[in-house]
Amino acid sequence: MDVTIKIRRYDPEAEQPGSYWESFDVSVADNATVLDALIKIREEMDGTLTLRCSCRSAICGSCAMRINGHAGLACKTALALAIDDNNSVTIEPAGVMRVIKDLAVDFELFWDKIRAVEPYLQPSGAEPEGEYIASNESMLHLSGVTACIMCGACVSDCTVLEVDPTFLGPAALAKAYRFTADPRDGNREGVSRERLRNLSEATGMWDCTRCNECVQACPKGVAPMDRIMGLREQALQAGFTNNNGARHTGAFTESVGHSGRLDELRLPIKSVGGVTNVAAMISYAPVGWRALTHGKMPPIRHKNVENVENVRRLFRKLEPELAGTQIGKNSPFG
Amino acid sequence: MLEHDVLVIGAGLAGMRAAIAASANGANTAIISKVHPVRSHSNAAQGGINAALLDRGDDWEDHAYDTIKGSDFLGDQDAIEIMCRSAGRALIDMEHMGVTFNRDDEGKLGTRAFGGQRRARTFFVGDFTGQALLHVMFEQLIKSQVRSYEEWFVTSLIIEDGQVGGVTALEIRTGELHAIRAKTIILATGGCGRIFEPSTNALIVTGDGMALAYNAGAGLMDMEMVQYHPTTLAGSGVLLSEAARGEGAYLRDKNGNRFMERYAPNMMELASRDVVSRAEQTEINAGNGVNGCVFLDCTHLGEALIMEKLSQIREIGIDLAGVDMIKEPVPIRPGMHYIMGGIKTDVDGLTSIPGVYAAGECANVSVHGGNRLGANSLLDTIVFGERSGNHAADACRGIDFLDFSEDEVVAREERRIADLLERPDNGDRWGAIRQAMGESMVRNVAVFRDEQTISEAIRDFSDLRERYNSVPVENKRRTFNTDLVFALELGYMLDVADTIAFSALERRESRGANARTDFPERDDENWLKHIVARKGEVGPELSYMPVTITKWTPEERKY
Numbered sequence: 001m002d003v004t005i006k007i008r009r010y011d012p013e014a015e016q017p018g019s020y021w022e023s024f025d026v027s028v029a030d031n032a033t034v035l036d037a038l039i040k041i042r043e044e045m046d047g048t049l050t051l052r053c054s055c056r057s058a059i060c061g062s063c064a065m066r067i068n069g070h071a072g073l074a075c076k077t078a079l080a081l082a083i084d085d086n087n088s089v090t091i092e093p094a095g096v097m098r099v100i101k102d103l104a105v106d107f108e109l110f111w112d113k114i115r116a117v118e119p120y121l122q123p124s125g126a127e128p129e130g131e132y133i134a135s136n137e138s139m140l141h142l143s144g145v146t147a148c149i150m151c152g153a154c155v156s157d158c159t160v161l162e163v164d165p166t167f168l169g170p171a172a173l174a175k176a177y178r179f180t181a182d183p184r185d186g187n188r189e190g191v192s193r194e195r196l197r198n199l200s201e202a203t204g205m206w207d208c209t210r211c212n213e214c215v216q217a218c219p220k221g222v223a224p225m226d227r228i229m230g231l232r233e234q235a236l237q238a239g240f241t242n243n244n245g246a247r248h249t250g251a252f253t254e255s256v257g258h259s260g261r262l263d264e265l266r267l268p269i270k271s272v273g274g275v276t277n278v279a280a281m282i283s284y285a286p287v288g289w290r291a292l293t294h295g296k297m298p299p300i301r302h303k304n305v306e307n308v309e310n311v312r313r314l315f316r317k318l319e320p321e322l323a324g325t326q327i328g329k330n331s332p333f334g
Numbered sequence: 335m336l337e338h339d340v341l342v343i344g345a346g347l348a349g350m351r352a353a354i355a356a357s358a359n360g361a362n363t364a365i366i367s368k369v370h371p372v373r374s375h376s377n378a379a380q381g382g383i384n385a386a387l388l389d390r391g392d393d394w395e396d397h398a399y400d401t402i403k404g405s406d407f408l409g410d411q412d413a414i415e416i417m418c419r420s421a422g423r424a425l426i427d428m429e430h431m432g433v434t435f436n437r438d439d440e441g442k443l444g445t446r447a448f449g450g451q452r453r454a455r456t457f458f459v460g461d462f463t464g465q466a467l468l469h470v471m472f473e474q475l476i477k478s479q480v481r482s483y484e485e486w487f488v489t490s491l492i493i494e495d496g497q498v499g500g501v502t503a504l505e506i507r508t509g510e511l512h513a514i515r516a517k518t519i520i521l522a523t524g525g526c527g528r529i530f531e532p533s534t535n536a537l538i539v540t541g542d543g544m545a546l547a548y549n550a551g552a553g554l555m556d557m558e559m560v561q562y563h564p565t566t567l568a569g570s571g572v573l574l575s576e577a578a579r580g581e582g583a584y585l586r587d588k589n590g591n592r593f594m595e596r597y598a599p600n601m602m603e604l605a606s607r608d609v610v611s612r613a614e615q616t617e618i619n620a621g622n623g624v625n626g627c628v629f630l631d632c633t634h635l636g637e638a639l640i641m642e643k644l645s646q647i648r649e650i651g652i653d654l655a656g657v658d659m660i661k662e663p664v665p666i667r668p669g670m671h672y673i674m675g676g677i678k679t680d681v682d683g684l685t686s687i688p689g690v691y692a693a694g695e696c697a698n699v700s701v702h703g704g705n706r707l708g709a710n711s712l713l714d715t716i717v718f719g720e721r722s723g724n725h726a727a728d729a730c731r732g733i734d735f736l737d738f739s740e741d742e743v744v745a746r747e748e749r750r751i752a753d754l755l756e757r758p759d760n761g762d763r764w765g766a767i768r769q770a771m772g773e774s775m776v777r778n779v780a781v782f783r784d785e786q787t788i789s790e791a792i793r794d795f796s797d798l799r800e801r802y803n804s805v806p807v808e809n810k811r812r813t814f815n816t817d818l819v820f821a822l823e824l825g826y827m828l829d830v831a832d833t834i835a836f837s838a839l840e841r842r843e844s845r846g847a848n849a850r851t852d853f854p855e856r857d858d859e860n861w862l863k864h865i866v867a868r869k870g871e872v873g874p875e876l877s878y879m880p881v882t883i884t885k886w887t888p889e890e891r892k893y
Contacts, residue, residue, distance in 0.1 A: 031569065031654070031656060033653075043765030043766075044763070044765060044766075047763065047807070048808060048811070050809075050815075052373075054536040054537045054538045055375070055377060055537075056536070056537070056572060057650050057654070058653070059377045059378055060375075060377050061372065061373060062369070078653065100813065100814050101813050104814050111370075120431075120473040130442075131429045131442060132429065133440070134437060135441055136441070139459075140642065142434040143436075143460055146434050146459075146469060148469075149372070150372050150469070182432065
């Protein structure tokens with residue numbers, strides 16, 4: 001198979017450092033991976049091409065990069081499936097993290113966030129003499145998360161990290177979930193209260209916008225966004241509701257459950273704890289002003305949808321599931 | 335100058351375990367690795383970790399016997415006793431650290447069967463046990479706050495008058511050379527699989543620590559004992575775990591026959607790895623394979639079991655060979671996987687150089703002998719990683735740092751690197767030399783070997799050494815210059831390749847993985863001994879060491 005590999009390169013020691021594209025025409029086996037082609041280029045055509053790779057079997061997490069614009073592992077991507085009609089594929093370094101050289105990026109941001117979630121088991125009480133007794137199901141569930149190989153594909157494509165580097169991000173939050181969901185971590189009931197409290201703060205679990213990019217990017221099926229949603233559920237259940245994220249969820253549910261639609265005017269106010277939060281109100285002022293002058297201000301009088309009773313009936317049906325959560329407490333029927 | 339009591343080189347399972355132990359034992363400890371710790375090759379261990387747990391009715395002596403028999407009686411029995419006695423505690427420690435081991439119906443740790451063992455004592459996390467252990471060990475490393483030099487490549491050991499003083503290392507990211515002072519050093523750099531092509535091993539597995547120790551005068555022992563794993567994927571040569579056979583998969587020839595019944599009627603597919611690989615190779619040589627492969631058949635195991643316990647290797651089959659093991663047999667063949675040989679150490683990890691320790695695949699405490707049992711390697715890394723860490727920390731007490739000039743050693747390495755970078759660009763690239771070395775090794779020092787083939791490999795390596803001496807480094811920059819690192823690694827690999835070939839030539843009998851067609855029998859009278867390779871004037875000089883036998887007398891080996 002003859003293919004063209006277009007690589008976005010970067011040489012920090014060039015006279016005028018900057019990224020540039022370079023194409024390589026390579027001949028590889030029909031079942032070759034993207035990594036096979038890159039290694040061939042590196043070994044036979046251009047020894048200056050720089051990338052990290054090691055295991056060739058999607059377990060070491062070294063070779064995450066953007067392939068045709070989306071993050072993935074080069075060793076897990078069949079070239080035949082990646083090429084376009086012109087037998088061409090584009091390769092770029094992973095996003096969000098700073099490029100060191102060519103496809104090698106600086107993982108410091110990634111590891112800082114992992115370290116920030118205190119990534120080691122923190123049980124309470126004395127260890128048992130033998131193993132902790134736990135159900136196979138609980139371990140299989142955790143293994144679905146510990147299958148994370150820390151390749152950074154999710155971080156590369158996270159749309160929040162792209163604009164807000166303070167966000168803990170999908171990899172670190174999934175790592176945190178691996179402990180909060182572990183029956184051995186936290187108090188005697190297996191509830192990791194301290195972790196959930198910390199992760200409920202700004203830059204934590206509530207900053208995810210649920211764009212799903214991390215789920216798409218993850219080569220190991222870890223589905224970081226789903227784990228973040230798991231964290232939110234655990235945090236609400238543990239009573240960590242005094243924060244913008246939890247209030248936002250509550251106010252959202254309350255509005256829809258009551259009127260059948262979102263009250264866009266009151267949602268942001270309730271999310272920050274009401275009009276008494278003067279600092280937040282002041283910070284909203286410019287947005288409010290722009291909305292007003294552009295005719296985008298939501299109506300002050302919030303109207304119900306037609307047949308709102310049907311919506312309310314749905315919510316009543318769901319009520320047992322919502323009971324005990326912040327959503328339940330804030331529900332119009334709670 | 336950077337300064338630590340204990341400096342661990344290599345951050346896989348053995349290295350991190352050693353660093354955590356040394357730090358807990360009060361030593362100022364650092365770990366240095368050419369890759370980030372979680373990229374280490376311990377990741378690739380799939381099937382599990384062995385331990386005989388008393389409360390399951392198992393006995394460490396049974397585990398020891400299986401290991402000794404598996405080693406074809408070349409393993410040192412004192413070391414094996416230590417490993418098997420320590421296994422239960424080591425396993426439970428890992429569980430307490432947070433490893434998500436699969437459980438049985440009572441919520442206790444579950445087991446699966448593994449090759450060469452008479453009972454199921456392999457504990458596992460799906461089919462990615464190594465990755466699960468490695469990441470948990472890294473969590474503990476973070477907790478320990480041990481200083482970690484990541485993506486630093488060690489270029490030499492500093493040894494003066496027989497005393498170790500530290501290392502020189504290339505900070506890959508900047509291209510800067512550093513000296514790090516240390517009272518004791520623990521080599522935990524893993525195996526040397528990339529000397530072979532193909533190999534299941536990751537691209538980073540280049541025998542660095544073995545070569546560093548060898549060049550410093552330490553002995554490499556049992557280097558002829560190279561494990562060819564029975565189930566490596568056609569084409570890429572990537573590993574498909576023994577866990578498949580542990581869960582009940584069959585090996586079949588092109589006509590669908592389970593040929594193992596002719597080679598190991600009792601243990602069948604779960605005989606020792608050397609036995610199964612020889613059986614496969616015999617069948618392939620007899621024309622009973624297809625395209626140089628026989629088949630791993632998992633189709634009768636059912637989708638549910640495969641998805642719960644073998645999902646990673648199923649993905650590998652789909653991604654790399656386009657074969658879904660749920661639906662059809664996978665073409666496989668024996669492939670180079672592991673080296674039982676390594677830097678000779680005592681049971682505390684100490685090498686023949688005072689202050690230099692070794693643990694994990696780069697070391698040879700001698701627990702694997704002529705053939706390692708599956709799932710004993712993870713155990714080896716943890717048990718002997720911890721022991722070497724503890725002992726290296728103890729050894730620091732009451733001794734001073736070696737006094738040497740930082741400028742001098744850094745300047746010496748700078749010159750060496752500059753020489754490489756300034757070479758004319760007209761020689762063979764390192765990639766071509768490595769490929770030729772790997773292919774010669776797999777062709778000539780294969781599952782079956784004889785004097786003629788091994789001699790051919792030795793001649794090849796001699797030619798390749800000549801070509802290596804003028805290998806150019808195309809990349810002249812300093813930032814993240816992997817071209818330079820690969821060229822240095824190739825030098826390490828050529829050193830180690832010689833010791834493998836010369837030792838294989840020397841052992842004129844068939845034992846464990848060293849199957850000599852010109853000497854087809856095991857010969858206890860003359861060869862129940864280790865071969866040790868030390869660096870001589872022109873290539874390796876060989877000597878012998880006795881095998882330690884405690885209570886298991888060598889006997890005929892049948893499965």
